[in-house]
Amino acid sequence: MARVSADNYPRSISQYVPNMEYASDVIGDEHIAYLGTPAAADPDGIWDGVSATNSATSYNSSNYKNTFDGSATSLTTTAGKLDAPYGRCLTATGSAGSDHVMTISGRDYLGQRMQENITLAGTVIQYGNKAFKYVDSVAIATGAASDTADIGWGNRLGLPYKAESVTGYSEDDVNKPHQPVEVAVEVDGVRYASGADVVVPSPVAGQITGVRSIQTTVGNSAVNNNTVVVGSTDVLGLAVQLADDQAVGTGVSDEATTDDDQVTSTVAKYGAIGISSDGGGTGAANFLITVEPVTFVAGDDTATQTATTEDTRGTILPTSACNGSVSYECRFKADTSDLHGIEQFNG
Numbered sequence: 001m002a003r004v005s006a007d008n009y010p011r012s013i014s015q016y017v018p019n020m021e022y023a024s025d026v027i028g029d030e031h032i033a034y035l036g037t038p039a040a041a042d043p044d045g046i047w048d049g050v051s052a053t054n055s056a057t058s059y060n061s062s063n064y065k066n067t068f069d070g071s072a073t074s075l076t077t078t079a080g081k082l083d084a085p086y087g088r089c090l091t092a093t094g095s096a097g098s099d100h101v102m103t104i105s106g107r108d109y110l111g112q113r114m115q116e117n118i119t120l121a122g123t124v125i126q127y128g129n130k131a132f133k134y135v136d137s138v139a140i141a142t143g144a145a146s147d148t149a150d151i152g153w154g155n156r157l158g159l160p161y162k163a164e165s166v167t168g169y170s171e172d173d174v175n176k177p178h179q180p181v182e183v184a185v186e187v188d189g190v191r192y193a194s195g196a197d198v199v200v201p202s203p204v205a206g207q208i209t210g211v212r213s214i215q216t217t218v219g220n221s222a223v224n225n226n227t228v229v230v231g232s233t234d235v236l237g238l239a240v241q242l243a244d245d246q247a248v249g250t251g252v253s254d255e256a257t258t259d260d261d262q263v264t265s266t267v268a269k270y271g272a273i274g275i276s277s278d279g280g281g282t283g284a285a286n287f288l289i290t291v292e293p294v295t296f297v298a299g300d301d302t303a304t305q306t307a308t309t310e311d312t313r314g315t316i317l318p319t320s321a322c323n324g325s326v327s328y329e330c331r332f333k334a335d336t337s338d339l340h341g342i343e344q345f346n347g
Contacts, residue, residue, distance in 0.1 A: 011081075011134055014111040020339040026161060029336050032168075035157050035328040038084040039075055041321065042067060043091050043125055044150035046135055052100045052120065054145040060137040068135075075153075080134050085109065087131035087158035089261075089315060093150045094120035100143035102151065103307065104128070105347075106135040109158065114344035117307035120149060124236075127261045129297070129310045130344075131158025156261055156317045161334040162299035162341040163314035168331030169294050176319055177204050177293040185275050185287040187226075189217060195279025197229060199272040202291055205319050207265045208235050208273065210290035212253040219246040219283030228289055229276045236264045242285060255290075261317055267291060293319045299335060305345035312341035 006023075009015060025031060045067040050059050061069075061080055070079035082088050086109045092102050098120040105115050108131065116130045120143070138151060169178040181204050191198055211228050224242040228235040237260070240252040256265065267273050275287050295317035300310040318328050335341075 009109050009111060011107060011111060016110045016112045016343065017340050018343065019337065021336055023161065023339055026334050026336065026339065029333050030167065030331060031161055031334050032329060032331045033160050034085065035330060036083065036085045037325060037327045038088060038157065038322040039324040041091070041152070041154045043093050043152040045075060045152035047138060047149070047151045049148045049150060050140070052094060052098055052140045052143060052147040052149040054142050056140065056142050058137060058139040080136060082133055082135070082153060084157045086160050087133040088153050089131055089156035090116070090118070090128040090135070091152050091154045092118040092120060092126045092128070093124070094122060095147045096122050097144050098122055098147040098149065100147065100149065101141040102149065103139040103141070104132070104135060104151065105137045106132045108344055109133040109160070110340065112344045113346040115307055115347045125262070127154055127156070129308070129315070131311050131313070131315055154261055155322050156315050157328065158311060159314050159316065159330065159332065161313060161339045163296070163332040164298055164335055165333045166294055166296045166316065166330060167333060170329045171318065171320055171326055180209070180290050180292045183273060183289045183291055185289060187275055187277065187285050187287065189282060189284045192224065192277060192283050192285065193279055193281065195277045197232065197274055197276045199229065199231070199274030201270045202267045202273045203269070204291055204293045205267060205269040206291045206293040207261070207295045207317060208238065208256070208267060208289060209260070209265070209292050209295065210253065210255040211238055211240055212251060212288045213240050213242065213285045215242065215246050215248050215250045215283065215285050217282070217284035218248055219281055219285070220244055222281030224281055224283065225278045226287070227276045229274055230264065230267050231272050233264055234276065236262045238265070242283065244281065246283070261295070299341045302342070305342055307345055309345065312344055
């Protein structure tokens with residue numbers, strides 16, 4: 001008997017099914033999701049340079065940039081609609097000193113209304129957790145005066161069902177690695193003291209998401225600060241501090257947040273990754289750097305969604321950045337007790 005899979009998801013009708021246990025395209029507990037050929041990330045593709053001040057402001061479809069208004073230059077032919085089949089995560093960027101909370105309202109691919117809060121932090125791109133299919137409006141809370149804000153979309157893509165683990169991944173029908181890889185870096189006594197960068201080739205492309213160290217020669221005379229690098233560029237927010245008089249065998253670790261999609265974390269296959277130390281003191285240490293070819297976030301298990309929880313069904317950050325020509329396919333284990341995940345947060 002032929003299996004019939006859903007492919008019509010009207011914007012105005014919610015097709016969300018609580019505690020959904022069956023879908024014809026979930027075989028056993030696995031599903032293969034075709035994620036399309038989404039266009040390149042655009043950090044100001046929805047609203048560009050809108051005012052964020054010491055008074056609350058809001059913006060809607062009348063303020064869309066021409067890359068989101070359904071015109072000939074728009075991402076899709078429908079105003080307010082994102083191009084990935086199951087939605088994609090948003091980004092927000094402010095001007096220097098901006099600290100405003102952005103409450104973004106829209107719908108997921110099932111037509112559920114949803115909201116997400118993203119807090120600006122100056123000019124650093126902030127990455128959302130939830131996969132929007134439609135974006136309707138944004139409310140900007142009071143904050144620093146005379147700022148501006150951009151809102152657009154990133155490379156992280158939504159999934160059709162609540163995902164528990166990724167079991168396969170391909171780009172343009174070519175199978176790619178999907179399991180995290182640990183890359184070893186040895187910092188000997190000479191480079192520990194001098195602060196010289198130690199780099200090695202990464203065996204896979206992907207995102208750097210963690211670092212662990214273990215002291216191999218006792219450290220003394222000075223604290224030793226170590227940052228993970230791609231080439232000679234520091235990975236934002238990923239570092240370990242080795243204490244003065246740190247004993248052999250002492251371990252220290254740091255992990256990026258699971259939704260940290262910063263460009264500084266991205267490494268190409270065989271690209272240089274390693275440890276940059278500020279030097280000082282004596283000692284030696286070994287490091288393991290975690291590289292994830294596909295940065296996967298499982299469907300959220302929180303009893304009730306909030307404006308900042310992870311996506312209700314899960315998301316993936318593809319190995320290769322979206323560019324409008326690369327097609328993605330992901331095989332994953334689905335939660336067959338709740339395929340549509342818990343209800344979206346809507347304020």
